[in-house]
Amino acid sequence: xxxxxxxxxxxxxxxxxxxxxxxxxxxxxxxxxxxxxxxxxxxxxxxxxxxxxxxxxxxxxxxxxxxxxxxxxxxxxxxxxxxxxxxxxxxxxxxxxxxxxxxxxxxxxxxxxxxxxxxxxxxxxxxxxxxxxxxxxxxxxxxxxxxxxxxxxxxxxxxxxxxxxxxxxxxxxxxxxxxxxxxxxxxxxxxxxxxxxxxxxxxxxxxxxxxxxxxxxxxxx
Amino acid sequence: xxxxxxxxxxxxxxxxxxxxxxxxxxxxxxxxxxxxxxxxxxxxxxxxxxxxxxxxxxxxxxxxxxxxxxxxxxxxxxxxxxxxxxxxxxxxxxxxxxxxxxxxxxxxxxxxxxxxxxxxxxxxxxxxxxxxxxxxxxxxxxxxxxxxxxxxxxxxxxxxxxxxxxxxxxxxxxxxxxxxxxxxxxxxxxxxxxxxxxxxxxxxxxxxxxxxxxxxxxxxx
DNA sequence: AAAATAATTTAGGTAAGACTAAATTTAATG
DNA sequence: CATTAAATTTAGTCTTACCTAAATTATTTT
Numbered sequence: 001x002x003x004x005x006x007x008x009x010x011x012x013x014x015x016x017x018x019x020x021x022x023x024x025x026x027x028x029x030x031x032x033x034x035x036x037x038x039x040x041x042x043x044x045x046x047x048x049x050x051x052x053x054x055x056x057x058x059x060x061x062x063x064x065x066x067x068x069x070x071x072x073x074x075x076x077x078x079x080x081x082x083x084x085x086x087x088x089x090x091x092x093x094x095x096x097x098x099x100x101x102x103x104x105x106x107x108x109x110x111x112x113x114x115x116x117x118x119x120x121x122x123x124x125x126x127x128x129x130x131x132x133x134x135x136x137x138x139x140x141x142x143x144x145x146x147x148x149x150x151x152x153x154x155x156x157x158x159x160x161x162x163x164x165x166x167x168x169x170x171x172x173x174x175x176x177x178x179x180x181x182x183x184x185x186x187x188x189x190x191x192x193x194x195x196x197x198x199x200x201x202x203x204x205x206x207x208x209x210x211x212x213x214x215x216x217x218x219x220x221x
Numbered sequence: 222x223x224x225x226x227x228x229x230x231x232x233x234x235x236x237x238x239x240x241x242x243x244x245x246x247x248x249x250x251x252x253x254x255x256x257x258x259x260x261x262x263x264x265x266x267x268x269x270x271x272x273x274x275x276x277x278x279x280x281x282x283x284x285x286x287x288x289x290x291x292x293x294x295x296x297x298x299x300x301x302x303x304x305x306x307x308x309x310x311x312x313x314x315x316x317x318x319x320x321x322x323x324x325x326x327x328x329x330x331x332x333x334x335x336x337x338x339x340x341x342x343x344x345x346x347x348x349x350x351x352x353x354x355x356x357x358x359x360x361x362x363x364x365x366x367x368x369x370x371x372x373x374x375x376x377x378x379x380x381x382x383x384x385x386x387x388x389x390x391x392x393x394x395x396x397x398x399x400x401x402x403x404x405x406x407x408x409x410x411x412x413x414x415x416x417x418x419x420x421x422x423x424x425x426x427x428x429x430x431x432x433x434x435x436x437x438x439x440x441x442x
Numbered sequence: 443a444a445a446a447t448a449a450t451t452t453a454g455g456t457a458a459g460a461c462t463a464a465a466t467t468t469a470a471t472g
Numbered sequence: 473c474a475t476t477a478a479a480t481t482t483a484g485t486c487t488t489a490c491c492t493a494a495a496t497t498a499t500t501t502t
Contacts, residue, residue, distance in 0.1 A: 005458075005459090007458080007460090026479080026480090027479075027480055027481085028478090028479060036459090036461095038479075038480065039460090039461075039462080039481070039482085041480095042480065042481055042482085043459080044458095044459070046481095047458085047459090060467085060480080060481070061468065061480060061481080091312060091342075092335070092338045092339065092342060093338070094338075101332075102331075102334070105330045105331075105332075106330050106331070108330070109326045109327050109329070110323075110326075111322075111323055111326075114313070117313045121312075121313060226488075226489090228488080228489065247450090248449075248450055249448090249449060249450080257490075258490080259449075259450065259451090260451070260490095260491075260492075260493090261489070261491065262450095263451055263452085264451090264452095264489080264490085265488095265489070265490090267451095268488090268489090281451075281497085282449080282450060282451085282497065282498070
């Protein structure tokens with residue numbers, strides 16, 4: 001296929017993330033995610049849409065989606081990123097709030113050989129340290145059946161699968177509460193006024209607001 | 222200090238290598254090492270010499286040398302490269318003929334934190350898998366007291382310290398002969414006509430030409 | 443030392459990818 | 473539905489780092 005540049009890879013990755021909901025990604029959202037001005041994003045998107053095999057589908061004012069080639073390239077980068085996060089945590093003792101930044105740069109620099117070696121060394125993991133699914137070697141994204149914690153109600157138990165955040169401060173906070181992937185929890189109270197959930201983790205009870213409960217995804221037991 | 226770009230780092234690294242002999246590096250040699258046209262090298266060198274703290278010393282037609290800042294930046298990259306080579310060989314099973322290319326890209330992408338972590342994980346090694354000295358954390362290049370194998374004569378014994386080559390074919394060949402860093406050898410014959418040396422490695426005897434014996438550096442016992 | 447050859451530099455150009463400012467299109471509001 | 477506001481695109485610049493072709497300086501040969 002194509003040799004994609006670092007910037008192209010960043011664009012494709014962000015577009016993948018923004019379009020996971022089914023909606024095309026807007027220029028503005030993309031600009032915000034990439035820390036690039038909207039005008040520049042428009043220009044770059046036009047270039048990506050004009051590549052020999054087009055990487056994105058684009059119509060003025062209608063937003064962007066990935067083509068099959070574009071999605072493949074995006075999943076390649078995402079696989080690199082998530083394998084790297086897992087590898088950095090497991091072999092170099094990075095904490096889950098530190099790995100993101102390092103992986104963000106390394107993901108563009110590693111070879112396919114390197115990818116295969118760390119995947120094998122880790123035993124072909126399916127999730128990264130945040131619980132995000134790792135695309136398979138043939139670049140398919142496994143199905144995810146998890147539920148947002150915010151949808152649970154008293155007396156429901158669940159296992160935490162993923163935590164959607166790259167913010168080190170939030171991640172450290174959640175870790176201090178014991179809210180990390182793999183942990184079992186139980187909902188004991190729910191307030192319909194502010195949507196707070198009271199969640200039992202081990203012996204501790206924590207009251208969590210929507211800004212947290214929508215970022216934690218669980219498998220209901 | 223400065224944030225140096227990938228290309229700047231490549232230039233500084235090559236200039237460091239080419240000036241190790243004491244002579245300034247020529248535009249042409251640099252161009253050959255970097256796979257870049259001489260005209261482009263001139264332009265880039267002029268830019269490096271014009272940086273706020275100059276990275277190179279440059280006078281038209283006289284070649285380039287590194288300034289103190291430039292040398293520091295070069296040693297930083299070289300430390301990254303050599304630590305990465307050691308790391309890739311030790312933890313991911315790369316062979317010494319495969320690591321160079323991978324390290325060549327990763328060296329520009331890793332953080333200082335990453336550097337410290339792999340250095341610690343490896344026990345602060347002083348040489349990479351080729352036997353090249355690794356610059357210290359405070360960016361000093363340790364003194365090297367090794368001798369080229371080509372200078373040895375019959376009945377001298379030595380330990381191989383470094384093999385100066387990035388060529389995978391040559392490296393695999395040397396490995397098949399047992400000529401790798403750490404191994405002990407003994408010179409049994411010398412031909413003053415073609416400068417061939419006969420070298421005993423373990424039980425095997427090998428006749429080696431100048432093109433090999435000048436690339437292997439040893440510590441005489 | 444002059445001529446030929448090799449190395450180096452200048453000049454001018456290109457491609458990526460970002461930016462600002464201005465124009466335009468879509469969406470939201472009265 | 474007209475108007476304002478927000479989002480998006482166009483147009484024109486800039487920087488980095490490369491290239492080719494032509495001019496210049498060094499070096500080597502005769």
